[in-house]
Amino acid sequence: MSLVTLFLLSVMVFLGGQVLPGNVGRAILGPFADQRAVDALNHSLGVDRPLLVQYGSWIWNFLHGDMGTSYVFRAPVAPFVVDALGNSMKLALVAFVLVVPIGILGGVIAALNFNRPLDRIISLGGLSVTVLPEFVTGIILILIFGVWLRWLPIAAAWPKGAGFFTQLYYLILPSLPLFLVLFGYIARMARSGMIEALDSDYTRTAVLKGLPWRTVIWRHVLRNALLPTITVIATQTGYLIGGLVVIETLFRYQGIGSLIFTAARGKDFPMLEAGILTIGIVYAVATLVADFLYSVLNPRIRLGAEQ
Amino acid sequence: MSATDTPVSLPTPDTAQRSPWGEVLHSLLRSGTFLTGLAIVVFWIVCALFGQHFVPYDPLASDIIDALTPPAANHWFGTDQLGRDVFSRVIVGSRDILTVAPLATILATIAGTALGLVIGYFRGIVDDIVSRVLEAFMAIPVVIIALLAIVALGTSKITVIVVIGLSFAPIIARTVRSAVLAERELDYVAAAKLRHEGALHTMFVEILPNVIPPILVETTVRLGYAIFAVATLSFMGFGIQPPSPDWGLSISSNYGMIGGGFWWTVLFDALAIASLVIGVNLVADGVHGAFND
Numbered sequence: 001m002s003l004v005t006l007f008l009l010s011v012m013v014f015l016g017g018q019v020l021p022g023n024v025g026r027a028i029l030g031p032f033a034d035q036r037a038v039d040a041l042n043h044s045l046g047v048d049r050p051l052l053v054q055y056g057s058w059i060w061n062f063l064h065g066d067m068g069t070s071y072v073f074r075a076p077v078a079p080f081v082v083d084a085l086g087n088s089m090k091l092a093l094v095a096f097v098l099v100v101p102i103g104i105l106g107g108v109i110a111a112l113n114f115n116r117p118l119d120r121i122i123s124l125g126g127l128s129v130t131v132l133p134e135f136v137t138g139i140i141l142i143l144i145f146g147v148w149l150r151w152l153p154i155a156a157a158w159p160k161g162a163g164f165f166t167q168l169y170y171l172i173l174p175s176l177p178l179f180l181v182l183f184g185y186i187a188r189m190a191r192s193g194m195i196e197a198l199d200s201d202y203t204r205t206a207v208l209k210g211l212p213w214r215t216v217i218w219r220h221v222l223r224n225a226l227l228p229t230i231t232v233i234a235t236q237t238g239y240l241i242g243g244l245v246v247i248e249t250l251f252r253y254q255g256i257g258s259l260i261f262t263a264a265r266g267k268d269f270p271m272l273e274a275g276i277l278t279i280g281i282v283y284a285v286a287t288l289v290a291d292f293l294y295s296v297l298n299p300r301i302r303l304g305a306e307q
Numbered sequence: 308m309s310a311t312d313t314p315v316s317l318p319t320p321d322t323a324q325r326s327p328w329g330e331v332l333h334s335l336l337r338s339g340t341f342l343t344g345l346a347i348v349v350f351w352i353v354c355a356l357f358g359q360h361f362v363p364y365d366p367l368a369s370d371i372i373d374a375l376t377p378p379a380a381n382h383w384f385g386t387d388q389l390g391r392d393v394f395s396r397v398i399v400g401s402r403d404i405l406t407v408a409p410l411a412t413i414l415a416t417i418a419g420t421a422l423g424l425v426i427g428y429f430r431g432i433v434d435d436i437v438s439r440v441l442e443a444f445m446a447i448p449v450v451i452i453a454l455l456a457i458v459a460l461g462t463s464k465i466t467v468i469v470v471i472g473l474s475f476a477p478i479i480a481r482t483v484r485s486a487v488l489a490e491r492e493l494d495y496v497a498a499a500k501l502r503h504e505g506a507l508h509t510m511f512v513e514i515l516p517n518v519i520p521p522i523l524v525e526t527t528v529r530l531g532y533a534i535f536a537v538a539t540l541s542f543m544g545f546g547i548q549p550p551s552p553d554w555g556l557s558i559s560s561n562y563g564m565i566g567g568g569f570w571w572t573v574l575f576d577a578l579a580i581a582s583l584v585i586g587v588n589l590v591a592d593g594v595h596g597a598f599n600d
Binding site: 004005007008009012013015016127128131132133134135136139140142143146147148154155239241242245246249250260261264265267272276279280283287 | 439440442443444446447448449450451452454455456457458459531535538539542543544545555558562565566568570573574577578580581584585588
């Protein structure tokens with residue numbers, strides 16, 4: 001499945017980056033350049049070959065670590081992409097480490113207070129912040145914590161050689177909009193999983209056989225309730241990546257999102273293609289890891305596969 | 308076939324009985340969520356349609372001497388870096404997003420419904436292949452697809468509408484498909500087949516009217532996401548273009564200065580987007596509730 005997505009993405013990236021823009025040489029050299037110069041450049045860039053050949057060699061090179069040469073920097077794309085990916089991972093990790101436990105906790109608390117005011121507040125609040133575009137929550141958070149309270153820096157650009165905690169300090173504000181978008185989804189899934197598990201026969205049995213409430217929740221309810229949540233967390237990686245493009249632009253953070261954005265702005269197609277395809281690979285890996293985790297945590301699937 | 312053979316469809320004498328659509332309307336009008344959302348959305352529609360007639364200033368007129376003044380009696384929301392009145396711009400700024408996002412949603416609904424009907428009705432290999440491709444497609448974030456397409460095709464309102472419309476179509480197709488899968492087993496579809504109705508007739512005349520409720524729910528939900536996507540693209544410079552007073556665009560041209568404390572140049576636009584998105588989602592929530600009670 002993830003492979004189909006990756007293939008489709010690569011075709012789209014290829015079409016978008018190399019076919020639709022038309023004459024690459026003309027685009028680089030401008031409308032007044034000599035036709036022979038344009039042809040020569042097209043030939044040296046290899047864009048005068050048949051499409052299938054171009055696609056094949058592009059993928060082949062990509063898989064061997066050659067992501068092409070940036071039109072803008074006139075340098076290999078790969079180091080830029082690797083650096084940016086590392087930065088994005090840091091930001092995404094901060095957001096994830098914050099949102100997964102807090103989101104699950106929110107959902108569990110909401111479910112345990114089903115239909116009471118606390119449930120309403122968590123559910124409605126979570127839903128409202130989830131539907132807002134990241135840059136809107138980002139702007140509002142910047143205004144509150146960066147401009148009015150002056151607690152947090154408004155740009156995610158730490159001084160060179162900053163240590164772990166300084167970097168973390170700079171990453172809190174950018175990770176908050178991502179946190180808010182994901183919080184609603186995770187909390188909602190955790191809540192509905194909990195409600196279903198609380199309502200089940202095995203929970204009733206556990207309560208009736210006299211187990212303490214704490215044990216019922218930990219051993220019986222949570223284990224079953226959180227399985228669907230794990231799947232949701234994995235599918236959210238896609239949204240997280242979409243959000244990164246916006247957030248990194250807003251906070252001027254040198255990640256893969258702002259790399260894509262800058263490349264798109266500058267029509268630097270090799271950079272744009274490499275960035276997007278890299279994101280696609282990250283997404284595919286995340287989905288695989290989630291499938292694996294799910295089967296580890298869910299003995300029913302594991303046993304089913306062995307039979 | 309005469310009417311007497313189908314007593315179920317005869318009008319019942321009981322006057323308290325409402326039609327299914329009347330029932331839905333009734334529960335919509337009693338839903339606080341729906342009405343709150345509707346009020347917000349209608350407010351912005353009115354601003355989009357008539358805003359330019361009642362705003363105090365021309366939203367595009369700049370006045371450099373008056374630039375970046377904080378909110379005051381003569382400029383309720385202050386002025387931006389070109390001295391344009393922020394209040395007037397926020398009011399009129401709803402216009403472009405309320406044109407582009409609904410058109411994209413309509414395109415997504417039409418394309419998605421047609422696709423969903425076809426794969427749901429024929430099932431089999433067509434469904435297998437198309438569904439896999441759609442799933443793969445849906446895994447790619449819309450912002451990424453849009454960025455790629457818009458860079459390749461150039462920015463215009465039409466491009467934004469088409470790109471967002473086509474990236475949302477698979478989601479609607481999936482919803483329609485699962486609704487059609489349930490409907491196609493029902494007797495009225497079998498009857499249509501016995502009458503030798505063509506596949507097109509069965510899909511669009513027989514099945515389509517019966518799958519309208521899930522389509523309507525999905526469309527309102529999609530509208531919320533379309534506004535999300537258009538605002539985001541405009542903020543990134545790939546959506547609505549200057550000199551439009553669009554909210555996302557205004558934020559993108561002013562947020563560089565918020566470090567200097569010029570909060571009013573972005574806050575009101577951000578709140579406007581937030582209110583519109585939440586309004587549409589409340590409407591969607593109400594519609595969902597009305598059809599599922």
